Amino acid sequence: MEFKLGELFCGPGGIGYAAVTAQSADPSYKISHAWANDYDRDTCQTYIKNVSHNLKSVICQDIRKLRYSKLKKISDIDALAFGFPCNDFSVVGEHKGIDGIYGPLYSFGIQALKYFKPKWFLAENVGGLKNSNDGKTFKLILQEMFQAGYSICPHLYKFEEYGVPQARHRIIIVGIRQDQDVIFSVPSTVLYKNNLRTAKDAIENPPIPNDAPNNELTNQSKDVIERLKYIKTGENAFTADIPANLQLNISSVKSSQIYRRLAPDKPAYTVTSSGGGTHVYHWKENRKYDKQSAA
Numbered sequence: 001m002e003f004k005l006g007e008l009f010c011g012p013g014g015i016g017y018a019a020v021t022a023q024s025a026d027p028s029y030k031i032s033h034a035w036a037n038d039y040d041r042d043t044c045q046t047y048i049k050n051v052s053h054n055l056k057s058v059i060c061q062d063i064r065k066l067r068y069s070k071l072k073k074i075s076d077i078d079a080l081a082f083g084f085p086c087n088d089f090s091v092v093g094e095h096k097g098i099d100g101i102y103g104p105l106y107s108f109g110i111q112a113l114k115y116f117k118p119k120w121f122l123a124e125n126v127g128g129l130k131n132s133n134d135g136k137t138f139k140l141i142l143q144e145m146f147q148a149g150y151s152i153c154p155h156l157y158k159f160e161e162y163g164v165p166q167a168r169h170r171i172i173i174v175g176i177r178q179d180q181d182v183i184f185s186v187p188s189t190v191l192y193k194n195n196l197r198t199a200k201d202a203i204e205n206p207p208i209p210n211d212a213p214n215n216e217l218t219n220q221s222k223d224v225i226e227r228l229k230y231i232k233t234g235e236n237a238f239t240a241d242i243p244a245n246l247q248l249n250i251s252s253v254k255s256s257q258i259y260r261r262l263a264p265d266k267p268a269y270t271v272t273s274s275g276g277g278t279h280v281y282h283w284k285e286n287r288k289y290d291k292q293s294a295a
Contacts, residue, residue, distance in 0.1 A: 003031045006077035006116065008063060008084075008109055010036035012046035015081045015124065020051060033057065034075040037066060063108045068115045077116050082109035083124040106141055113148040119180055121145075123173040127156055130171060142173070150175035153184045160267040161189040165202035167267045200264035200283070227259060228286040236260035 007016050019031045035057045038044050044060040052058050057074055059066065084106040109123055123145075130138045138154075145152050154173040159166060174184045208215065223246060231240040237248050237259035248258070257278040262268055264283040272278050 001029055003029075003078040003119070004034040004075055005031050005079045005081060006034050006071060006075075006112070006118070007036040007080070008082040008112060009105070010038045010043075010047050010051075010058070010081075011083065012043050013051040015083055015122070016047060016051040019081065031079065034077045035059065035071050037061065037063060037071065039063065063105065068112060072116070078119050080109070080112055080116060080118045080121040081123075082106075082112070082121070084109055107144075110141075110144045110148055113145070113150065113175075117149070117177065119177050120182075120184075121150065121173075121175045123175070125171050127169045127171055130156065138171075145173065145175055149178050151178055151183075153186065155186045157186075158189075160196050161193045162187070163192040163197055165197040165199055165267045166269075166271060168270050196267050198265055199262045199268040202268070224259075225286050228261075228281060231259055231261050231281075233261050233283045234263045234266075 005016070005019055010016055016033060016036060020033055022031060024030070033052045033054075036044075036047055036052060037059045038047065039060065039062045041060050044058050048055060048058050059070065059074075106123075106125075109121075113121060129141075132138065142152055142154060152173055152175045154171060156169060156171050159168040159170070176182050176184055227237065227242060227246045230242045230246065231237065236256050238256075250258075255278065257269065257272060259281060260269060260278075261281045262283045268280060271280055
């Protein structure tokens with residue numbers, strides 16, 4: 001059975017790529033791309049290159065102005081995925097939740113469920129969603145999904161327990177249309193839970209080849225390199241013993257991600273999209289990220 005997948009808030013294609021390349025124990029089951037939507041043009045171009053391979057099936061438009069009839073003309077769907085924006089639900093930020101600019105955008109996923117009536121859906125967001133607005137937002141979202149006609153299974157997945165070398169924790173909600181004779185259960189973690197894949201293993205086994213794509217090296221300032229010399233494995237800019245002239249003058253948010261070194265014997269910490277020193281730093285090397293020092 002082939003499921004035609006529609007995707008809202010598709011981003012550069014993390015969910016979409018995983019879906020169309022997923023393999024089942026029963027080879028007759030597969031997922032194919034039907035259409036996708038996001039508002040950022042570069043993101044859509046990346047999705048087209050890696051997932052859809054079709055300019056016409058990816059609609060680059062603000063979802064608040066998008067008519068679902070436009071998507072339906074491209075293709076009907078059997079499944080829907082929507083990783084709705086997490087900005088207002090993240091533990092890093094202003095914690096506006098459903099009262100923020102991005103918080104209410106989940107409702108467009110609910111509208112799509114009512115309009116397309118897919119056989120199943122997958123929705124994804126940060127773990128902070130569960131506690132947003134004192135837990136009221138999460139309960140509201142689940143209630144609206146149920147009222148749209150779906151049996152739902154929400155779960156906080158810890159991806160490192162599934163063989164991913166990164167401690168990335170995300171809420172994934174799987175919904176099955178209530179007229180389908182199918183029950184979804186959370187996959188077992190028995191294979192990896194007690195044998196986590198480490199950052200060192202992921203980077204060095206096998207080693208990243210010199211000609212690997214999307215592996216552009218960045219330049220680091222002398223101050224950053226000097227600062228890293230004082231940061232030990234697992235420490236960050238605020239827990240390490242750093243000389244005063246190299247300390248960060250930050251009085252507001254002191255994120256544990258800032259200049260934090262990887263621990264080679266553990267999965268990587270969560271990789272974020274933020275800047276300002278939140279890149280992933282090697283557990284030992286004080287790299288200056290240019291081609292000469294890398295060589």
